[in-house]
Amino acid sequence: MIAKDGKFRVSLYKALLFVAVADAIKSGSLNLIYSNKYRSLDEYLILKADWEANRDEYLRRAQLENFSSCEVTLKTLDQSLDVGYERLNENFQSGENPYLTVRPNGRLHVSTPKQxxxxxLSLGTFFS
Structure with missing residues (x-):
């Protein structure tokens, strides 16, 4: 940190600063206003007034009309999840699930087949 002549090594501090800035940008704790890639998450969102005025159009363009009601969507997903868990448990108990096994220590292990x-499509195709 300090050279033999007693002066601070500025180049070392610059390097450490650049490493810290790069880490902060990657983690999202430091955002760049004029960047398309490293803006804060809020900058990517549709303004609330625009959303309220054009909600149906945005949902149509994103082909998400079926998800326009949060309550209905959550209820449908809840029912689907229950059915899925019931089927999973039935297949496990009957031995028909090759991806779920019990290890000798009693813990469950899930092996995922390669997809x-x-x-x-890139997200850019959905947003003008």
Whole structure:
């Protein structure tokens, strides 16, 4: 940190500063106002007034009309999750689930089969 002549090594402090800034940007604790990639999460959101004025249009463009009611969506997901857990438990008890096993120590282990890669549209296609 200090050179032999007793002066601070400025280059070391600059390097440490750059490392700290890079880590902060990557973690999201430091945001850059004029960046398209490292803005705060709030900057990516639709303004509340715009959302309230154009909600139906935004949902239509994102093909999310079926999710317009939070209560209905949550109830549907809750029912679907219950059915899924019942089926999972039935398959486990009957031995038909090859991906769920009990280890000798009594803990459950889930092995996930490799999925094929799926091409997805970029988010930019949904937003003008």
């Amino acid at each position: 094929e890669e799926v091409e997805c």
